[in-house]
Amino acid sequence: MLFLHCSQKLATLERVLIRSFPESLKVYGSVFHINHGNPFRLEVLVDTWPQFSTVIARPSPKEMTDDLDNYRNSYFLFTKDPDNLQDILTNTDTINWKQVLQIQAFQQNISEVINSICTAKMLNLETTRTVLYVKDGSWNRPELHMPPQQLQQGWEHSEVTPIERAGKVFRISPLNISHAELVNNNWGFGGNEQSLKYIQRCICYLPNLCVMDENGYPVSWTVMEESAEIRMGYTLPGYRRMGIAKSMLKFFLGSLMQKNFPLYMHVAENNENAKGVPLGLGFHIASCGWYQWKCSPVHRSERIA
Numbered sequence: 001m002l003f004l005h006c007s008q009k010l011a012t013l014e015r016v017l018i019r020s021f022p023e024s025l026k027v028y029g030s031v032f033h034i035n036h037g038n039p040f041r042l043e044v045l046v047d048t049w050p051q052f053s054t055v056i057a058r059p060s061p062k063e064m065t066d067d068l069d070n071y072r073n074s075y076f077l078f079t080k081d082p083d084n085l086q087d088i089l090t091n092t093d094t095i096n097w098k099q100v101l102q103i104q105a106f107q108q109n110i111s112e113v114i115n116s117i118c119t120a121k122m123l124n125l126e127t128t129r130t131v132l133y134v135k136d137g138s139w140n141r142p143e144l145h146m147p148p149q150q151l152q153q154g155w156e157h158s159e160v161t162p163i164e165r166a167g168k169v170f171r172i173s174p175l176n177i178s179h180a181e182l183v184n185n186n187w188g189f190g191g192n193e194q195s196l197k198y199i200q201r202c203i204c205y206l207p208n209l210c211v212m213d214e215n216g217y218p219v220s221w222t223v224m225e226e227s228a229e230i231r232m233g234y235t236l237p238g239y240r241r242m243g244i245a246k247s248m249l250k251f252f253l254g255s256l257m258q259k260n261f262p263l264y265m266h267v268a269e270n271n272e273n274a275k276g277v278p279l280g281l282g283f284h285i286a287s288c289g290w291y292q293w294k295c296s297p298v299h300r301s302e303r304i305a
Contacts, residue, residue, distance in 0.1 A: 002049055013055070020078065021134070023078060025134070026104050026227050028228075033226060042057050042058065044057050054084050054088055056095075072198070073096070075103045076105065089117055123298070124296045125293060132266050134283060170214075175221055187232050207224045208222065220244050222252060229266070231266075
């Protein structure tokens with residue numbers, strides 16, 4: 001595998017990946033962040049260049065120091081050739097299979113590859129499939145690409161925006177690190193010490209937004225992660241069906257579109273109440289699904305349990 005370090009090659013890769021949307025969105029979002037400051041210290045590998053069949057985004061190995069932390073040990077994949085991907089994942093050290101790790105991609109045929117590898121290596125495998133929602137358009141405007149310092153600036157000090165619902169005044173504002181535990185406790189993929197550290201990092205370095213009540217307590221929120229996906233969305237039960245989450249997301253999406261972020265998110269297949277939210281904001285259901293594979297050596301799984 002070849003590392004792409006050159007900014008010109010990374011910019012070229014970003015443009016090429018657009019042609020394979022929505023399947024390439026996970027890698028595209030990772031490359032987008034790399035090209036604009038790289039707050040999570042990601043790196044990109046391709047099988048060949050300039051023509052490629054497989055591209056993988058991952059943290060630098062120096063970042064993946066905890067063998068049990070699948071939030072750090074995370075990989076984003078896109079391939080045009082599943083056989084090529086299988087060969088890479090089997091015969092190179094691109095992925096450290098000795099760690100507990102997670103892989104995300106938007107291609108069902110990758111699932112067959114990972115299942116085969118986990119069987120051969122006798123790894124435990126947890127597969128999650130959800131519905132992927134995409135909002136087209138913003139990435140087709142190259143004139144909006146901004147330098148890293150302009151892309152990252154302003155999230156911590158965004159102007160507080162008041163909204164009124166049911167006779168109550170709420171404020172739309174960024175989260176701060178003290179809110180990470182609240183987000184963690186209500187995130188379906190979180191609820192543990194490692195996910196708390198991950199959320200703290202996302203809040204510190206990536207776009208996020210929340211709705212605060214009159215006492216300054218978050219009642220609805222969303223957080224972007226390192227592949228530029230909008231995630232962790234949640235509204236406290238007593239504040240649902242008031243339209244505050246939709247107002248927040250409209251504000252959030254407008255800010256992201258100004259900076260040319262790709263706009264995508266996922267919703268669990270059984271979460272009927274949440275499925276209408278992205279549709280009401282102009283998203284559509286993608287032709288592919290959202291996949292996450294959590295892989296762990298048997299002895300690692302026993303230690304976690």
